[in-house]
Amino acid sequence: MINYIIKRLVTSVITLFVVLTATFFLMHALPGGPFDNEKPLPPKIKANLEAKYGLNKPLYEQYVMYLKNLSRGDLGPTLKYEGRTVNEMIAYSFPASAKLGAVSIIFSLILGIYLGVVAALNQGKWQDRLVMVIATLGVTVPSFVIATLLMYVFSVKLRLLPSSGFAGPKYMILPALALSGYSLSFIARLTRSSLLDVIRQDYIRTAKAKGLSRNVVIYKHALRNALIPVVTYLGPLVAGVLTGSFVIEKIFAIPGLGREFVTSIGNRDFMLIMGTTIFYSTLLVVCNLIVDLLYAVIDPRIKLEA
């Protein structure tokens, strides 16, 4: 187990290094720079700006410089927000995205698993069909449509919840719901099909034959195995929710990091592109590692070997 973790950590570092190197050179290969605007700047003024941020140096020098700073944990200054560093922007923006993401994942898991179990246990009945209709809608309707709909109903018409901002728990409900639309539906479908699969297996029949109660059979024996695919999905889910929150953050005016991650590319904010990419890749690598470790906990048949 320890060996496995060490091996995974080493490969993770290599992965991250490749990601950051590729991102660095790709983004500099893009035409257009951070100081290209509708009103072109006089060349000397642009030169002053490039000198200030070290963008006038040869690319490899900038790369080495970046690595040096990175090794000290310094992600550099943002070009879009004067006087703020990338570290500050992440520290300020990520908690909002994380909170939103966490609430949304909790929504997805609780509702998704619940709906999936209900559907599986009532296979072919109206409950099953209803859940599948909801799940199909959730997967096919894009989150910004769900967001706009939720906002229209709960903010404009019912005036129950605020339409924008991030000042407290009630501000989180609509964006989290909108964000969980896809994952909730996906989890519901996953749970349903996986549970249907499991309850037909021999060991469940054995458990039933032993005279165990239905609830014990379902919730202790069947569901535990049925959830393995859901756990597998957790890794990509976390990543998807965190990076996919861009649209939701924009619609509900949430000061999150997902928005920076996307808009920094349009702004050619080199430091912020690098910073958010490294940050998110690290997060993704760690999430995947945790998920892999979780398998072993849930399914004793899986052994992690180095």
Added chain:
Amino acid sequence: MLRKKAAKFLTLALTAVLSVSLFAGCAKSGKEGEKKAEQVIKYNLGSEPKTLDPALNSAVDGATVIVNTFVGLTRLDAKDQPVPGVAEKWDVSADGMTYKFYLRKDVKWSDGKPVTAKDFEYAWKRALAPETAAEYAYQLYYLKNAEAYNTGNGKAEDVGVKALDDYTLEVNLEYPTPYFLSLTAFPTYMPVRQDIVEKDKEKWATNPETYIGNGPFKLKEWKIKEALILEKNPNYFDAANVKLDRIEIRMIDDQNTALTSFQQGELDFIESPPTQQIPTLLSQGVAKKYPYLGTYFYVINLTDNADKIDAAAAKALKDVRVRKALTLAIDRKALIETVTKAGQQPATSFVPSGIIMADGKDFKNKDYYKAEGDVQEAKRLLAEAGYPDGKGFPKITVMYNTSAGHQNIAQAIQAMWKENLGIDVELANQEWKVFQSTRNKKEYLIARHGWIGDYNDPMTLLDMWTSKSGQNDAGYNNPEYDKKVDAAKRESDPVKRIQLLHEAEDILMNDMPIIPLYYYVNVVCMKDYVKDVHKSPLGFVYFDRAYVQK
């Protein structure tokens, strides 16, 4: 069994919640009418300002915060004419090159210290220092030797600004600049405090405690990407006339969300509502139009770079008759009525209306062509150029940056050219920054462009087409034009100057390196209880006289 029932119940409950949301359309609310003793305006700025540092700012959103937290030597009145600000009076030399400003002695910073002439000298030289790397340093190039200093060819001491004593500021200019007193009200010309700035050069303007201004409001709180709270500044010299206690500025960048929040009553005042809603909002009286000093146009590549893209097309476009035919074949009235639909005005010149000159008249006094266009004349010109009914006309590509708005306009123009001239053009779009680079490097044939003035004078638009201008994306080069613009810059007689500027625009519109399409307009939504907010043609919003009457 019990569990099964519970499960059934929960499923039903969920269904019920979902259905309620579908039938929810009819609810009404009566939250209006809560009287507040405090005078507060909730305003959506639309985006997080890049900076609030007067020297570094070059954006409209930042400028709006700066003009409410700082005051320059002059201020702009409700008609955008300069009136005394920190300076109570001034003398101008006969040649218009030297200004002597006499400062009020009762002006204080928000921390109570007096504002002196030295604060101005420091601020202006700081904005010009190459290491400050200010984008808008060129706004100060009117000062003697300013450009040399900013570009590393001169010294700070030689820059034409000097504090003669604490309350007298002498300014020497490169050429007479009739609009200089408007410039002194511009954000780049605001004073800043040397002690504060030098204590923390990077962060002084991000921290409410060190963001010391001398304007009607002061920064109370800055929640990144969320809100900026401005509070009345009791140390402002004209505080008696400031009625608002607080301005709550939000940064909602999604236009639909901002409008929803506005309609919900969470905001009192929002900028640019969603385009598709503007016609309705205008007809309901919810939205208001303000003039915006800018023109949306197409620019034509006249450089030799165009030959590399398509020699035949470049040859056609270098013929002024073709350019005129393209211009006249566009029905701008139809364009703004059926495509843009946000209250814009058809552009029949390059300089938009709304600039009041020294003679008290609007600079724009003529249409160079009819808003509806002139298809007959366009056809005649095209035939004369050797392409009767568009026969033999090479394929031209119109380039724009990716956006549905620009695309709709380009498609409409493509259709008009096809129908009226019988020529085919292709459309191509590029991502914003890629597009900037393409256009600036002149790797296009015809490209979309838009220009918003930096100051309230025709020069802000005409200067960009001189042959040496870095902003001349057409590569337009007419020595006659350069001469007129240069002469206008040096002319100290305001009436002669206006004449020269008109002559310059005549040349430009006769050569047509550009195809003006419409004049921009600022559309905002404001609750009717918000009074006396001023939105300038540069887009800045002034709250110093504003109040709320519920």
